[in-house]
Amino acid sequence: MADRAEAWRSRRRRLGPGIHRPIDLGFPRSQAFESAARHPEPATCALPLRRRLRRRRRNRTRRCRTERRRALPRDRSQHRTGGRRVVSHVPEVVRLTIDDGPADPYTAQMLDVLKRYNAKATFFLIGQNAERYPNLVRRIWNEGHEIGNHSFTHPNVGTISERQARLELTATQRVFQSLLHRSTVLFRPPYNADAEPTSLEEVRPIQLASDMHYITVLEFLDPQDWNTQVVENGIVRRRTAEEMLQTVLMQIKTEHGSSILLHDGGGDRSETVKLIPMLITELRKEGYSFVTVSQLLGKTRDDVNPPVKNTDRLMLASDRMVFEAIYVFELFLSIAFISAIVLGTLRVIFVTVLAIISRVKARRAHFDEGYRPTVSVVIAAFNEEKVVSRTIRAVLANRYETLDIIVVDDGSTDGTSAEVLRDFAGHPKIRLLRQENGGKASALNRGIAEATGEIIIALDADTIFARHTIANLVRHFANANVGAVAGNVKVGNRINPLTYWQSIEYITSQNLDRSAYTVINSVNVVPGAVGAWRRTAIVQAGGYTTDTMAEDMDLTWRIRRNGWRIETDNDAVGYTEVPDSFAALFRQRFRWAFGTLQSLWKHRRALGRYGWFGKVMLPSLWLFQVLFQVLSPLIDLQILWTLSNVIGTWLARGGRSGDWQPLPQALASLYVIGFMYAFFFVVELIGSAVAFKLDREDGRVLMWLFWQRFLYRQLMYAVLLKSLRTAIIGMRAGWGKLDRKGTVDVVVEPEPVTSS
Secondary structure: HHHHHHHHHHHHHHHOOOOOOOOOOOOOOOEEEEEOOOOOOOOOOOHHHHHHHHHHOOOOOOOOOOOOOOOOOEEEEEEEEOOOOOOOOOEEEEEEEEEEEEEOHHHHHHHHHHHHOOOEEEEEOHHHHHHOOHHHHHHHHHHOOOEEOOOOHHHHHHHHHHHHHHHHHHHHHHHHHHHHHHOOEEOOOOOOOOOOOOOOOHHHHHHHHOOOOOOOEEEOOOOOOOOHHHEEEEEEEEOOEEEEEEEEHHHHHOOOEEEEEEOOOOOOOHHHHHHHHHHHHHHHHHOOOOHHHHHHHHOHHHHHOOOOOOHHHHHHHHHHHHHHHHHHHHHHHHHHHHHHHHHHHHHHHHHHHHHHHHHHHHHOOOOOOOOOOOOEEEEEEEOOOOHHHHHHHHHOOOOOOOOEEEEEEEOOOOOHHHHHHHHOOOOOOOEEEEEEOOHHHHHHHHHHHHOOOOEEEEEOOOOOOOHHHHHHHHHHHHOOOOOEEEEEEEEOOOOOHHHHHHHHHHHHHHHHHHHHOOOOOOOOOOOOOEEEEEHHHHHHOOOOOOOOOHHHHHHHHHHHHHEEEEEEEEEEEEOOOOOOHHHHHHHHHHHHHHHHHHHHOOOOHHOOOHHHHHHHHHHHHHHHHHHHHHHHHHHHHHHHOOOOOOHHHHHHHHHHOOOOOOOHHHHHHHHHHHHHHHHHHHHHHHHHHHHHHHHHOHHHHHHHHHHHHHHHHHHHHHHHHHHHHHHHOOOOOOOOOOOOOOOOOOOOOEEEEEEE
């Protein structure tokens, strides 16, 4: 008796308090866990050794009394049902149980197979997956299968707190109730589905489920289809469905179980999809029938998946709204992410191909070198004291013969006019006009009205022309059908990361787009920094208007709609000063973005008309400049969402409770997102490299492209969102003035010009 008692104590120390090996009452397919009364431990004596020795000294005649028991004490026991009994007149039965779903595409593929072979299964679903794929949950039920609870996030229920475990089961139950108006009494614990639990960690989920009135469904037949790789002689290879089949066939002959454990989620389950028809075919040949858990228990499907009471349906409506909102949010993120990647890739391919065609055509173009029309350069200036003189010198340095320059001071409060007079007073080619502040469009219209040239160059006061820019712009007007020509704007103050990022944008987006759309006569804008207009085309279009903040874009589109052709010349270079602080950049880009929205809305009736302009260019602006820009932040949001899931799994599940099994699935999602993002970045990098090559720029600047995506573009997202908001509530537009610093650094400094 002493030996047996000591063995019992040893076993209790090993398994933990209150743990008893399950009573072997047949195959444990469905286990209800119940508590029994605790009994004192058996002992060889009723008193400890020290007290016995003390009492012997006091009463040497007293002897130790031995306690006897008729049976060993019992802390807990398991009652198991559903075993396969070998009876000659009763056919053998097995049941398919499928865990971890629903998952795309494997659950749907398995359902197709089960439907084809007229077999039913019990699906133990993870709550968050059921929430993500509600249609698959409904299909499982509608095709006659049973549904069980596999927790909400697939934690190790034996290692988490009881409160968290109850929340896991309850949340999953609520998902089923809201989707199907059905509950479930079936439960299978993640990680611990073995029918013979031998540790506290394995028994705790069973006891908890019993307390919550669940029937815990465990298994003996496990092909371990989740383990998709094997190592043979140091070589890793994939496990096949045939190998998994042989494992099941061997187990079913040596074990007494009837439940086959398979998985439709948590990884690549393509071999499991192949395994199911092989299992059904082979086991049916051997006389096995496939049943569900309820049939094995002698119950009906309505017993294990009972309908929700009518009194509870109002509460389920609120649950349904919450789950649907989460589902829609995740679905929207996924769709938006994929859409943004697709749109971005298509844009790069479309624009790059057209830009290459444009460059080939430009190299083959021939111009009349004797064509020299009169040119008037109109410079609208508002508080441009620091830059206006240098801009005028750069224009004069082009040495275009028939040229006059008109500077319109639009109510400047600094020394703009004084600077012009100090440097160019009495110059025969330069005139200074002053007016009260009326905005950029007003100043340009005033200058055009005073101009005498056949060709008008409307120039921003901060732009420095390169040599021959005017001649390169003007030569295109030898074609009588050309109404405007866009030049090549480059960033002239590359002094910090922000200005380098803008230089990349100018080359890879703005200039490349103009070159591309030239091929289909749909240039999106003749920029104010460097562009030329035929005077008659401006007059016909009605000049600059004040109803948009993008007056250059609006005039470009009106001239195009009047039937004029608009060209681009990449050799007509102008160096502009861009904002060197985030605050200044935000203000400038807001003006551009809001002006683009105003122009798109103003010319909305041109959609589908005016050839390629209305059929391609305008829709592409809506698609790429508005929709794509709105979706682009969701690319970053999807990455952050996936990263948060990985970090949460790493820290909360792995680091805190040692539950590392969900980590591979979380990492798999991150790999997919990362691959798609990397693919888009590579496509974008290739397009950018082509743009730099066409623009004859130093490709080393592209080292800033990667960092541009993680800071600079987020600012552009904010700009667009503010523009959309402003477009809805409305506002009045002004100059949107950028504080100039005169930091443009050009390759060739214009020669000084003396007054005459």
